[in-house]
Amino acid sequence: QKEVEQNSGPLSVPEGAIASLNCTYSDRGSQSFFWYRQYSGKSPELIMFIYSNGDKEDGRFTAQLNKASQYVSLLIRDSQPSDSATYLCAVTGDNFNKFYFGSGTKLNVKP
């Protein structure tokens, strides 16, 4: 059973601060890593994906991958109240067709 672990939160940060979300995974063969945002009652929407070790930036979002330590993180700079949502980490294994999700971290950005 491949496991993807996330702190359920809630993680509370003030508006304008940096929010740091973390995810660890058990399968060393994992190849691709994704961050999804899910608002209450809505479907997940893709924020970022990362395949290689290191950092990947997209606007206010930065994904960080460390395959040796088996973790992937998401940084949100200049957090806004509209960023308040649950953030889901997903990984794929050596079978590229299977995506495994963590249980999500709930983020609250306080005005």
Added chain:
Amino acid sequence: NAGVTQTPKFQVLKTGQSMTLQCAQDMNHNSMYWYRQDPGMGLRLIYYSASEGTTDKGEVPNGYNVSRLNKREFSLRLESAAPSQTSVYFCASSEAGGDRPLHFGNGTRLTVT
């Protein structure tokens, strides 16, 4: 461009009843998936279809069957619904497997009484 369309949006069943959840995508994706989401459990894979004509079990397939009707459509059937199947069900599709992201439908909220 509708993306991934699921029907119905809501459904209430009695224990033992059957139903089929429908999913269609218009993005010409090869891979399609069915997930369920329960509070605190994240998304768990029920079944997936890597390409037209193939289906495989995911993490929680018991009590479900699927049909990949054609490249666009992937249905999920509950033959005899149980209260444990009360959940939110998401269909998703992907261009070519795990190196491309999943695109989700809007979900079906199912309650089994």
